Amino acid sequence: MNFLSACDVFLSQGFVYSLIALGYYISFHILDFPDLTVEGTFLSGAVAYGLICSNGINPFLGIILAFIVGALFGALTGVLNVKLKIRPLLCGILVSTMLISINLVSTSVGLVGDFTVSGETSIPYGRDVVTLHSTKLFSFIPARLRDFGNIGLRDLVIFFAFAVICKILLDFYLKTKNGLLLRATGNNTQFVKMLSCDPGKSKIVGLAIGNGLAAISGALYTEINGNVNQSMGIGMIVIGLASLIIGISLFKKVKFMKDTTKVILGAIIYQACLTLAQKLGVPSAYNKFIMAVLFTVALLLSGKLKFKGGSKNA
């Protein structure tokens, strides 16, 4: 039972965080852009979702809003880099710093209509009321079937579905003309220019997708977390990148598996390691430290110590 509930935890977190990792697959792996915006957009997604849900609006709209908000700020990072020629790392730092205030103010305004932010900084989360699987969308399923297991298990199914749907959509996208152009942009901007396309535009699109996914991840995470608080985004860069790199490097030799599948598996393995550390009795205060150590190990294993997507050198 103990083991089962542990599985439940790392699988849930794994699927939720796999969305950030999929986002990084676009921005970091394909576009070779070390994007620090996700700390901010993860929280933005959570705030947007929390506000929608706490106002009794359909949570699926919250997910869509989260994606839009994340995508907009991801695009802003792209614009800073492409149009103002600011270095990638700085762009991410600028936008995520900006987002600290934006997230705080939106939380306060959304809850108590207070611009001066003496109001709320966290959105409490009425779990039994606003979980995704209790929405109208699923009302066609008889209640008996809908209410299987416990809330945690039902959430797990939802998270799994989100990860798989996002994976399938990404796989589809990367095979379209636009997606192929994105892959070319990360590899050879000169080639893209000769196709008479603006590589800057592709880059902005890629960063928008990456951060949109991070925001959805944040939205889903509120279901695990039980509330939205302003420190939720911290550590997301490491989680996303570590999941991505573990997945891609661990399954490098596996030809039949799509990269997106590897990324999801990477996210789960990473969360499993963290859960294992906890089960071994490491106090939770050490969490972020262990996260960083595991990430370093992953980097060492993949031989990617350089801050590079690795797709550059053929």
Place this chain on the structure above:
Amino acid sequence: MLELKNVYTSFNKGTVDEMNLFKDFNLKINKGEFVSVIGSNGSGKTTLLNLICGTYDLDDGKILFEGKDITKVKEYKRAKHIGRVFQDPKKGTCSNLTILENFALADNKQKRYSLTKAISKKRIDYYKQIISQCNMGLEDRMNVKVGALSGGQRQALALVIAGMTDIDLLILDEHTAALDPNSSETIMLLTDKVVKEKNLTALMVTHNLRHACAYGNRLLMMSGGEIIMDKKEDEKKNTSINDILTVFNEISIEVGN
């Protein structure tokens, strides 16, 4: 169709390494001309191509394309009417995509890169047919990543891709330099065929003097950012490799096979 007027270009302006390459440079290329450009290393051939394509900005002067001033037009916008093969074989193709995917992308040039499927099964035979002209067996390796090909094979693919869509101007920078003698001949013949079939205006930089003499209808020689020889049509036909070598005498260049 293409005119460079009073062009000035320099590198590292304002530093000790400042180098003024082009000073009041002028060149006019007419429609249908196939221009071979020769000149020693560092004479400014690649820079000239970069200026035409918009990779580099000019310090001063104007570039006209079909009568329109394109001096300020961005590189990717100019590319709509220009096909280009680079000196560096890595630049003309995309290494992390397959041959087929490279074709699919190039095939869509001048159209929208929309959310529809990139690879159309119907076009594959057409791609195979054009790449088979290179005689490199690439038509049987359509699903191989381009990064796994040799420099020469990549360059051949780059040429085919560059000439695939409806362009007006073809820019070639030592595009046969990385190839073995046999492939180099094949690719030159293919280049000539593409230029003639599509009625292109072409600008070809080469270190192979035999190619420079045998192909094209105009010959330019550059040195130190200036054009020191310009021969058209009959005048070019009557120019032999030895004539060029005399002009070249103190400059060491690699003479073609």
